[in-house]
Structures are given as C-alpha cells and as structure tokens.
Amino acid sequence: MAVKTKRSTQIAVTLLGWGIALWLFFPIFWMILTGFKGEVEAVSSPPKLLFMPTLSSYAEVFERASYWHFALNTVVVSVGATVAALLLAIPAAYSMAFMPSKRTRGTLLWMLSTRMLPPVGVLVPIYLLARNTHLLDTRTGLAIVDMLTNLPIIVWMLFTFFREVPAPILEAGRMDGATRWQEMTMVLLPLALPGIASTALLSLILCWNEAFWSLNLTSSNAAPLTAFIASFSSPEGLFFGKLSAASTLAVAPILIFGWISQKQLVRGLTFGAVK
Amino acid sequence: MQAVVEHSPTPGASARKGKGAGFLLLSPAVLILLVWSLVPLGMTLWYSLLNYNLVDPTLHGFAGFSNYWYLLTDPDFLHSLLNTFILVGGVLVISVGGGTLLAVLYDQEFFGRGIARVLVISPFFIMPTVSALLWKNLMLHPIYGVYSAMMRAVGLTPIDWLAQFPLLTVMMIVAWEWLPFAVLILLTAVQSLDSEQKEAARMDGAGPVAQFRHIILPHLGRAISVVVMIETIYLLTVFAEISVTTAGGPGVASTNLAYLIYSRALLQFDVGGASAGGVVAIIIANIVAVFLVRSVARNLEV
CATH class of the missing domain: 1.10.3720.10 (MetI-like)
Structure with missing residues (x-):
C-alpha cells in the first residue's frame, strides 16, 4: 500500500513538473518554431506543429541590413557599460570588503536606494541632458546610462563575492611586500574571478534586455535590439514568421548565457543572502 | 594616489593608511552615483515648478504648484x-x-x-x-x-x-x-x-x-x-x-x-x-x- 502511494505520488510529481515547465516554456518554443515557417504557414489556422521548415524568414531578417546594425549596438552598449561599471565597482567593493569603516553599511544601503529611484521620475532631465550634450541616440549615451543604473547592484554583488575571500591571504601578500595595486590585481582578482565573471554576466543580461532607456534615448543610430524588436509592434507584427525569426535572434545569445550561468546568478542576485 | 602605491610595514600604519586608500578607492563610484542621483532629481523638481513645453515656446515662466x-x-x-x-x-x-x-x-x-x-x-x-x-x-x-x-x-x-x-x-x-x-x-x-x-x-x-x-x-x-x-x-x-x-x-x-x-x-x-x-x-x-x-x-x- 505504502509503496503504491509512493509510486502514484512520484508519477503525479513528474507529470506536474513537466506539465508546468512545458506550459511556461511554450511561448518560447512556439517563437522558435514559427521562425522556421513561411509567412503563410505562420498564420495558418489551426496552427501547425508539423511543417516543412524553411529559412526564408531568417533570410528576410538578415536581408534588412539593419539587423546587424542593431545587434552590434546591443553588443557594444552592453559590453561597454559592463566594463565601465566593473572598473568603478571593483575598487569600491575592494575598499568596502577589506577596509570597512563605520559608514560602509550605510554606503551600501544608500547605493541600493539610488537604484530605487524610478527611471521614469528622471526621464525628462536625462532626456534633455542627453540632447544638450549631443549624447541622445548615441551608443556612448546609452552605455553611460546603463552603466549607472546597474552600478549599485554590481558593487553589491562584488562586495558579497570579495567578502568570501579570506583576508589573511591578502595580508600574507602584503607581508611579502605587495603594494595595494599588486594586492588587488595579483592576489584578489584571480581568487575572485568566478564572482567577477558572474557579476559581469548579470550586468550583460540586464543591459542586453534593458528597454526603458533604450526605447526613450535612442531612435535610429544607437538603437539596440530591444528597440529593433519594438519596431515590429505594428503593423509589421503581423508578419509572424519574420517577427519570430528576429525575436529568436535577439534573445538566443542571452538565453544560452542564462542557462549556463543560472547557479552563479542566484548567488549574485541575492547578495549572498540565499545560499 | 600615494596611498595606493605605498605599502605599510606595520599593522598600525596599515589601518591608518587603509582609511585614506579605502576612501580613495571608494570615492569614484560614490561620487558618480551621487551626481547621478542628485542632479536629475534637482532638475525634475525645478522643471515641475515651471510652465515648460518643448513645442510651445509661448508657455514659459514660473508655474508654482x-x-x-x-x-x-x-x-x-x-x-x-x-x-x-x-x-x-x-x-x-x-x-x-x-x-x-x-x-x-x-x-x-x-x-x-x-x-x-x-x-x-x-x-x-x-x-x-x-x-x-x-x-x-x-x-x-x-x-x-x-x-x-x-x-x-x-x-x-x-x-x-x-x-x-x-x-x-x-x-x-x-x-x-x-x-x-x-x-x-x-x-x-x-x-x-x-x-x-x-x-x-x-x-x-x-x-x-x-x-x-x-x-x-x-x-x-x-x-x-x-x-x-x-x-x-x-x-x-x-x-x-x-x-x-x-x-x-x-x-x-x-x-x-x-x-x-x-x-x-x-x-x-x-x-x-x-x-x-x-x-x-x-x-x-x-x-x-x-x-x-x-x-x-x-x-x-x-
């Protein structure tokens, strides 16, 4: 009897686990599938699960030379913002983790609170500042804003990772005559490299998917993939095949990144509060 | 910059100099976040008290509340x-x-x-x-x-x-x-x-x-x-x-x-x-x- 209940519970859990997973993933699966359909099949009624796959939608997306332009903008802005943020955040996190003062806790919480400033509250001044400094619709302008919005979270994450590096190791280095610079670059950075890598990864994901500033601060020159996809909203959105192919291209790199790094992301995102 | 390159021979000196170096390393991030959070905030507050329309220059001046x-x-x-x-x-x-x-x-x-x-x-x-x-x-x-x-x-x-x-x-x-x-x-x-x-x-x-x-x-x-x-x-x-x-x-x-x-x-x-x-x-x-x-x-x- 007990064995029987156990087995039926096991079956129920398996069915439920897979059912919910497939249901939540279905829109993404359908998007990938529709990208390989021709426009006629993409809107066939009822929707087809089996069809002759074609690359015509992808070919059309690539034909618009613009796709690469948007993709390049996304890569340049995301990488630029991430590198700049790390350059500012690594020294700050090092200082807070290894040279803490009475104000460290307050500084960290204050940094986090700047992240709570709703972007829409400062949309008008940022827009006007960007316009007046000719940074509107430039990759530099968008990268600066992305860098600033993510900086608090990046400092927090690095702080969490640095604190796990035992201070005696750094002190040993100092005893051997290492300068602060050497201590940071030659002792700490190699030890904290996995943490820094997952911080960089999270920053890349956040920048890649950032939509608010991308849609409001760029129009054509610097528009990243988020804006490119938004341009499909209407009436072009009715070309389901092309829409799906373009969307798949826009999300694939970051989706794969996310799959690979999910474990490290959790540690980073929870500031080490959840182990 | 001096504090960054110097190394400290004794623990006491280390703590003292550590303070200066720590401040120096922390300040760029803090300063830039301070500017980022205060300047646009100040501008938003100021604009909110004005009659200001981007396409209608006849509307201008102090609007109060x-x-x-x-x-x-x-x-x-x-x-x-x-x-x-x-x-x-x-x-x-x-x-x-x-x-x-x-x-x-x-x-x-x-x-x-x-x-x-x-x-x-x-x-x-x-x-x-x-x-x-x-x-x-x-x-x-x-x-x-x-x-x-x-x-x-x-x-x-x-x-x-x-x-x-x-x-x-x-x-x-x-x-x-x-x-x-x-x-x-x-x-x-x-x-x-x-x-x-x-x-x-x-x-x-x-x-x-x-x-x-x-x-x-x-x-x-x-x-x-x-x-x-x-x-x-x-x-x-x-x-x-x-x-x-x-x-x-x-x-x-x-x-x-x-x-x-x-x-x-x-x-x-x-x-x-x-x-x-x-x-x-x-x-x-x-x-x-x-x-x-x-x-x-x-x-x-x-």
Missing part, C-alpha cells in the same frame, strides 16, 4: 496610480505565491528534473519587448494566436484579451517574466534546507502540508524578501510591455504611472507636467523603498 494641482486633479493620474499598484501587487502575489509552490515542486526528485527547471526559468532571460510581442501576436492574437485556436478547438469563442482585459493581460505577461525569477531564487533557498531536518519532521509524522508550513515556509523568509525587493524595483516602472501591447489603452485602462509620464513628456512635450508626475513617482518609490530597504537590511548580514 499648478503642474501638481493639474496632475493630482486629473482622473487619468489617479487611474494610472491605481493601475500601478494593481500591476505591482498582482505580479508580486503571482510570482511569490506561485514561485514558492513551484520551488517546492522542483525540489522533488523526478525524471528529467534538470531540464524541466531550465525550461521554467527561461522566460526570465527574454527581453521585455520580445515577450510582449510574443504574447500579443503568437499567443493571444484573436485570430492567429495559439490560445485562440485552442479555444476554438473546444468550441469557445476566442477572447480579444488585450482589448477586453488590457490590465489583466499585461499583468499576466509581466508575471510570466517574473515568476521564473522567483522560482530561481526560492528553489535555491529550498535546496539549502537541511535534508536531515525534513527527514526528522517526516519521522515525527508531519504530513507534506505541515512540513511546508512549519519548516519550509519559515526558512524562505529571507529569500522572499529579496525577491519582493528586486521585483518591486522593476515592477514600479514596467514600461516596454505596455508600450508594445496596448500603448496604455484603451483610454487609460492599462496606463501605469511610468507610461503616463512618458506620454506627457515625449508624446505631448509637456515637460512641466511630466516632471510633476516624476516627482510623485519618486515620492511613491521612496515610501516603498523605506519599507523594503529596512526589511532587507534586517535580512542581510552587512
């Missing part, structure tokens, strides 16, 4: 404020409630669990404009959408979700993006629970419900507060999902505060009015932030 008066008595504003709270609250309830249950589910051993988990968390990595278009067109389109086809297949009339239930539909799309995030965090927390503790409880005859209430749920407190904090930051300013699917409509049925300010500023060019809205948004976010930062600070060991 008339922008605020105009905003606060505008029924659209109250409506969008309410929509903002419904959106944040609804998504939080769905993602924290659903996330907790799913975290327990995906903590169980079953065939192919690893792959199922990866599928569940995937929507979190999809950019907002893509997920909005995906749902609007491929899933919920009244004629071509998969959901409509399914409803027809069982003899029902398809619903034009975004026209009939705009706010609810936007909420569902946003929840689809954020539920996986909650699962990701809460699952990690559930897994860290001592399996011996669970085993002991079962030996004592605690059923699954009792185990969940008395062992798992108390353990998740911290993780839930982290989820609520991070999600609230993002949910207060949901924008792309609304812009792409409904453009705030019909009327203002799915307009939240973020979208209202955007439409005042960049569609109607009313800088003064939009800034007043911005100030209100900042005040609301700060009220929320005070509670959040407090509860999180309690939960984090800094």
Whole structure:
C-alpha cells in the first residue's frame, strides 16, 4: 500500500513538473518554431506543429541590413557599460570588503536606494541632458546610462563575492611586500574571478534586455535590439514568421548565457543572502 | 594616489593608511552615483515648478504648484496610480505565491528534473519587448494566436484579451517574466534546507502540508524578501510591455504611472507636467523603498 502511494505520488510529481515547465516554456518554443515557417504557414489556422521548415524568414531578417546594425549596438552598449561599471565597482567593493569603516553599511544601503529611484521620475532631465550634450541616440549615451543604473547592484554583488575571500591571504601578500595595486590585481582578482565573471554576466543580461532607456534615448543610430524588436509592434507584427525569426535572434545569445550561468546568478542576485 | 602605491610595514600604519586608500578607492563610484542621483532629481523638481513645453515656446515662466494641482486633479493620474499598484501587487502575489509552490515542486526528485527547471526559468532571460510581442501576436492574437485556436478547438469563442482585459493581460505577461525569477531564487533557498531536518519532521509524522508550513515556509523568509525587493524595483516602472501591447489603452485602462509620464513628456512635450508626475513617482518609490530597504537590511548580514 505504502509503496503504491509512493509510486502514484512520484508519477503525479513528474507529470506536474513537466506539465508546468512545458506550459511556461511554450511561448518560447512556439517563437522558435514559427521562425522556421513561411509567412503563410505562420498564420495558418489551426496552427501547425508539423511543417516543412524553411529559412526564408531568417533570410528576410538578415536581408534588412539593419539587423546587424542593431545587434552590434546591443553588443557594444552592453559590453561597454559592463566594463565601465566593473572598473568603478571593483575598487569600491575592494575598499568596502577589506577596509570597512563605520559608514560602509550605510554606503551600501544608500547605493541600493539610488537604484530605487524610478527611471521614469528622471526621464525628462536625462532626456534633455542627453540632447544638450549631443549624447541622445548615441551608443556612448546609452552605455553611460546603463552603466549607472546597474552600478549599485554590481558593487553589491562584488562586495558579497570579495567578502568570501579570506583576508589573511591578502595580508600574507602584503607581508611579502605587495603594494595595494599588486594586492588587488595579483592576489584578489584571480581568487575572485568566478564572482567577477558572474557579476559581469548579470550586468550583460540586464543591459542586453534593458528597454526603458533604450526605447526613450535612442531612435535610429544607437538603437539596440530591444528597440529593433519594438519596431515590429505594428503593423509589421503581423508578419509572424519574420517577427519570430528576429525575436529568436535577439534573445538566443542571452538565453544560452542564462542557462549556463543560472547557479552563479542566484548567488549574485541575492547578495549572498540565499545560499 | 600615494596611498595606493605605498605599502605599510606595520599593522598600525596599515589601518591608518587603509582609511585614506579605502576612501580613495571608494570615492569614484560614490561620487558618480551621487551626481547621478542628485542632479536629475534637482532638475525634475525645478522643471515641475515651471510652465515648460518643448513645442510651445509661448508657455514659459514660473508655474508654482499648478503642474501638481493639474496632475493630482486629473482622473487619468489617479487611474494610472491605481493601475500601478494593481500591476505591482498582482505580479508580486503571482510570482511569490506561485514561485514558492513551484520551488517546492522542483525540489522533488523526478525524471528529467534538470531540464524541466531550465525550461521554467527561461522566460526570465527574454527581453521585455520580445515577450510582449510574443504574447500579443503568437499567443493571444484573436485570430492567429495559439490560445485562440485552442479555444476554438473546444468550441469557445476566442477572447480579444488585450482589448477586453488590457490590465489583466499585461499583468499576466509581466508575471510570466517574473515568476521564473522567483522560482530561481526560492528553489535555491529550498535546496539549502537541511535534508536531515525534513527527514526528522517526516519521522515525527508531519504530513507534506505541515512540513511546508512549519519548516519550509519559515526558512524562505529571507529569500522572499529579496525577491519582493528586486521585483518591486522593476515592477514600479514596467514600461516596454505596455508600450508594445496596448500603448496604455484603451483610454487609460492599462496606463501605469511610468507610461503616463512618458506620454506627457515625449508624446505631448509637456515637460512641466511630466516632471510633476516624476516627482510623485519618486515620492511613491521612496515610501516603498523605506519599507523594503529596512526589511532587507534586517535580512542581510552587512
């Protein structure tokens, strides 16, 4: 009897686990599938699960030379913002983790609170500042804003990772005559490299998917993939095949990144509060 | 710079010089964040007191609090404020409630669990404009959408979700993006629970419900507060999902505060009015932030 209940519970859990997973993933699966359909099949009624796959939608997306332009903008802005943020955040996190003062806790919480400033509250001044400094619709302008919005979270994450590096190791280095610079670059950075890598990864994901500033601060020159996809909203959105192919291209790199790094992301995102 | 290159021979000197170096290393990040948070804030406050329209130069001069008066008595504003709270609250309830249950589910051993988990968390990595278009067109389109086809297949009339239930539909799309995030965090927390503790409880005859209430749920407190904090930051300013699917409509049925300010500023060019809205948004976010930062600070060991 007990064995029987156990087995039926096991079956129920398996069915439920897979059912919910497939249901939540279905829109993404359908998007990938529709990208390989021709426009006629993409809107066939009822929707087809089996069809002759074609690359015509992808070919059309690539034909618009613009796709690469948007993709390049996304890569340049995301990488630029991430590198700049790390350059500012690594020294700050090092200082807070290894040279803490009475104000460290307050500084960290204050940094986090700047992240709570709703972007829409400062949309008008940022827009006007960007316009007046000719940074509107430039990759530099968008990268600066992305860098600033993510900086608090990046400092927090690095702080969490640095604190796990035992201070005696750094002190040993100092005893051997290492300068602060050497201590940071030659002792700490190699030890904290996995943490820094997952911080960089999270920053890349956040920048890649950032939509608010991308849609409001760029129009054509610097528009990243988020804006490119938004341009499909209407009436072009009715070309389901092309829409799906373009969307798949826009999300694939970051989706794969996310799959690979999910474990490290959790540690980073929870500031080490959840182990 | 001197403090950075010098090394300290004695521990006492190290602590003293450490202070200077620490300050020097910390200050660039602090300064840039200080400028970033104060300058636009000051400008927003100032603009909110002006008559300022980007396309109408005849409107200028000091407006006093008339922008605020105009905003606060505008029924659209109250409506969008309410929509903002419904959106944040609804998504939080769905993602924290659903996330907790799913975290327990995906903590169980079953065939192919690893792959199922990866599928569940995937929507979190999809950019907002893509997920909005995906749902609007491929899933919920009244004629071509998969959901409509399914409803027809069982003899029902398809619903034009975004026209009939705009706010609810936007909420569902946003929840689809954020539920996986909650699962990701809460699952990690559930897994860290001592399996011996669970085993002991079962030996004592605690059923699954009792185990969940008395062992798992108390353990998740911290993780839930982290989820609520991070999600609230993002949910207060949901924008792309609304812009792409409904453009705030019909009327203002799915307009939240973020979208209202955007439409005042960049569609109607009313800088003064939009800034007043911005100030209100900042005040609301700060009220929320005070509670959040407090509860999180309690939960984090800094």
